[in-house]
Amino acid sequence: MAICLQPAQRQYLDELLFFVRAYHKCEGVQICDEVRRDAVISLLGNSAFGRIFLIRLDAELIGYVAISFGFSIEFGGRDAFIDEIFISAEYRGSGYGREALALMKAELARHDIKAIHLEVARTNKRAQQLYRSLGFSEREKYFLMSTEIFGVKG
Structure with a gap:
């Protein structure tokens, strides 16, 4: 059995939204279905934003895995942020997430991405261990801060 990454297209929107809703439920993300759907469609429709x-x-x-693109002077060029990664519960713990992330890292390297960033819950030690084993490290001097613009959120 082999893992592969397939670029998502609009024709897979319903299946993709099923997984995005499951991820958001698992993580406690509060967003209305319309905003979630519009965000996914925007990302599917513009590869400059991400994939x-x-x-x-x-x-x-x-x-699925959702990637957004940016640019970093510090890292010397284009960078990517793993916005969301989700594996169905029945497939977790079998190495599929590790394999998918390794494939993603190779795919991004082919597109001259200089660095990949992600968020992980402070309490999710298992995921932290996985990410470290794939070369990710905490930035001891920094932590992520966010603000909504104009209160826009679902």
């Missing part, structure tokens, strides 16, 4: 990849195990869809 969404479906994670498949052979032919079966088991999750």
Whole structure:
């Protein structure tokens, strides 16, 4: 059984939204369905913003990863942020997330991405260990801060 990343297209919107809703429920993300749908469609429709990849195990869809693009002077060029990664519960703990992230890292390297960033819950030690094993490290001097602009959120 092999993992592959398939670039998501509009024709897979319903399946993708099923997984995005499941991820948001799992993480406690509060967003209305219309805003979620519009955001996914925007990302699917403009590869300058980023990409969404479906994670498949052979032919079966088991999750997704959403990447957004940016630019970093510090890292010397284009960078990427893993906005969301989700593997269905029944497939977790089998190495599929690790394999998907390794494939994603290789895919981004082919597109001259200089650095990849992600967020992980402080309490999610298992995910932290996985990310460290793939070369990610905490930035001891920094932590992520966010603000909504004009109160826009679902």
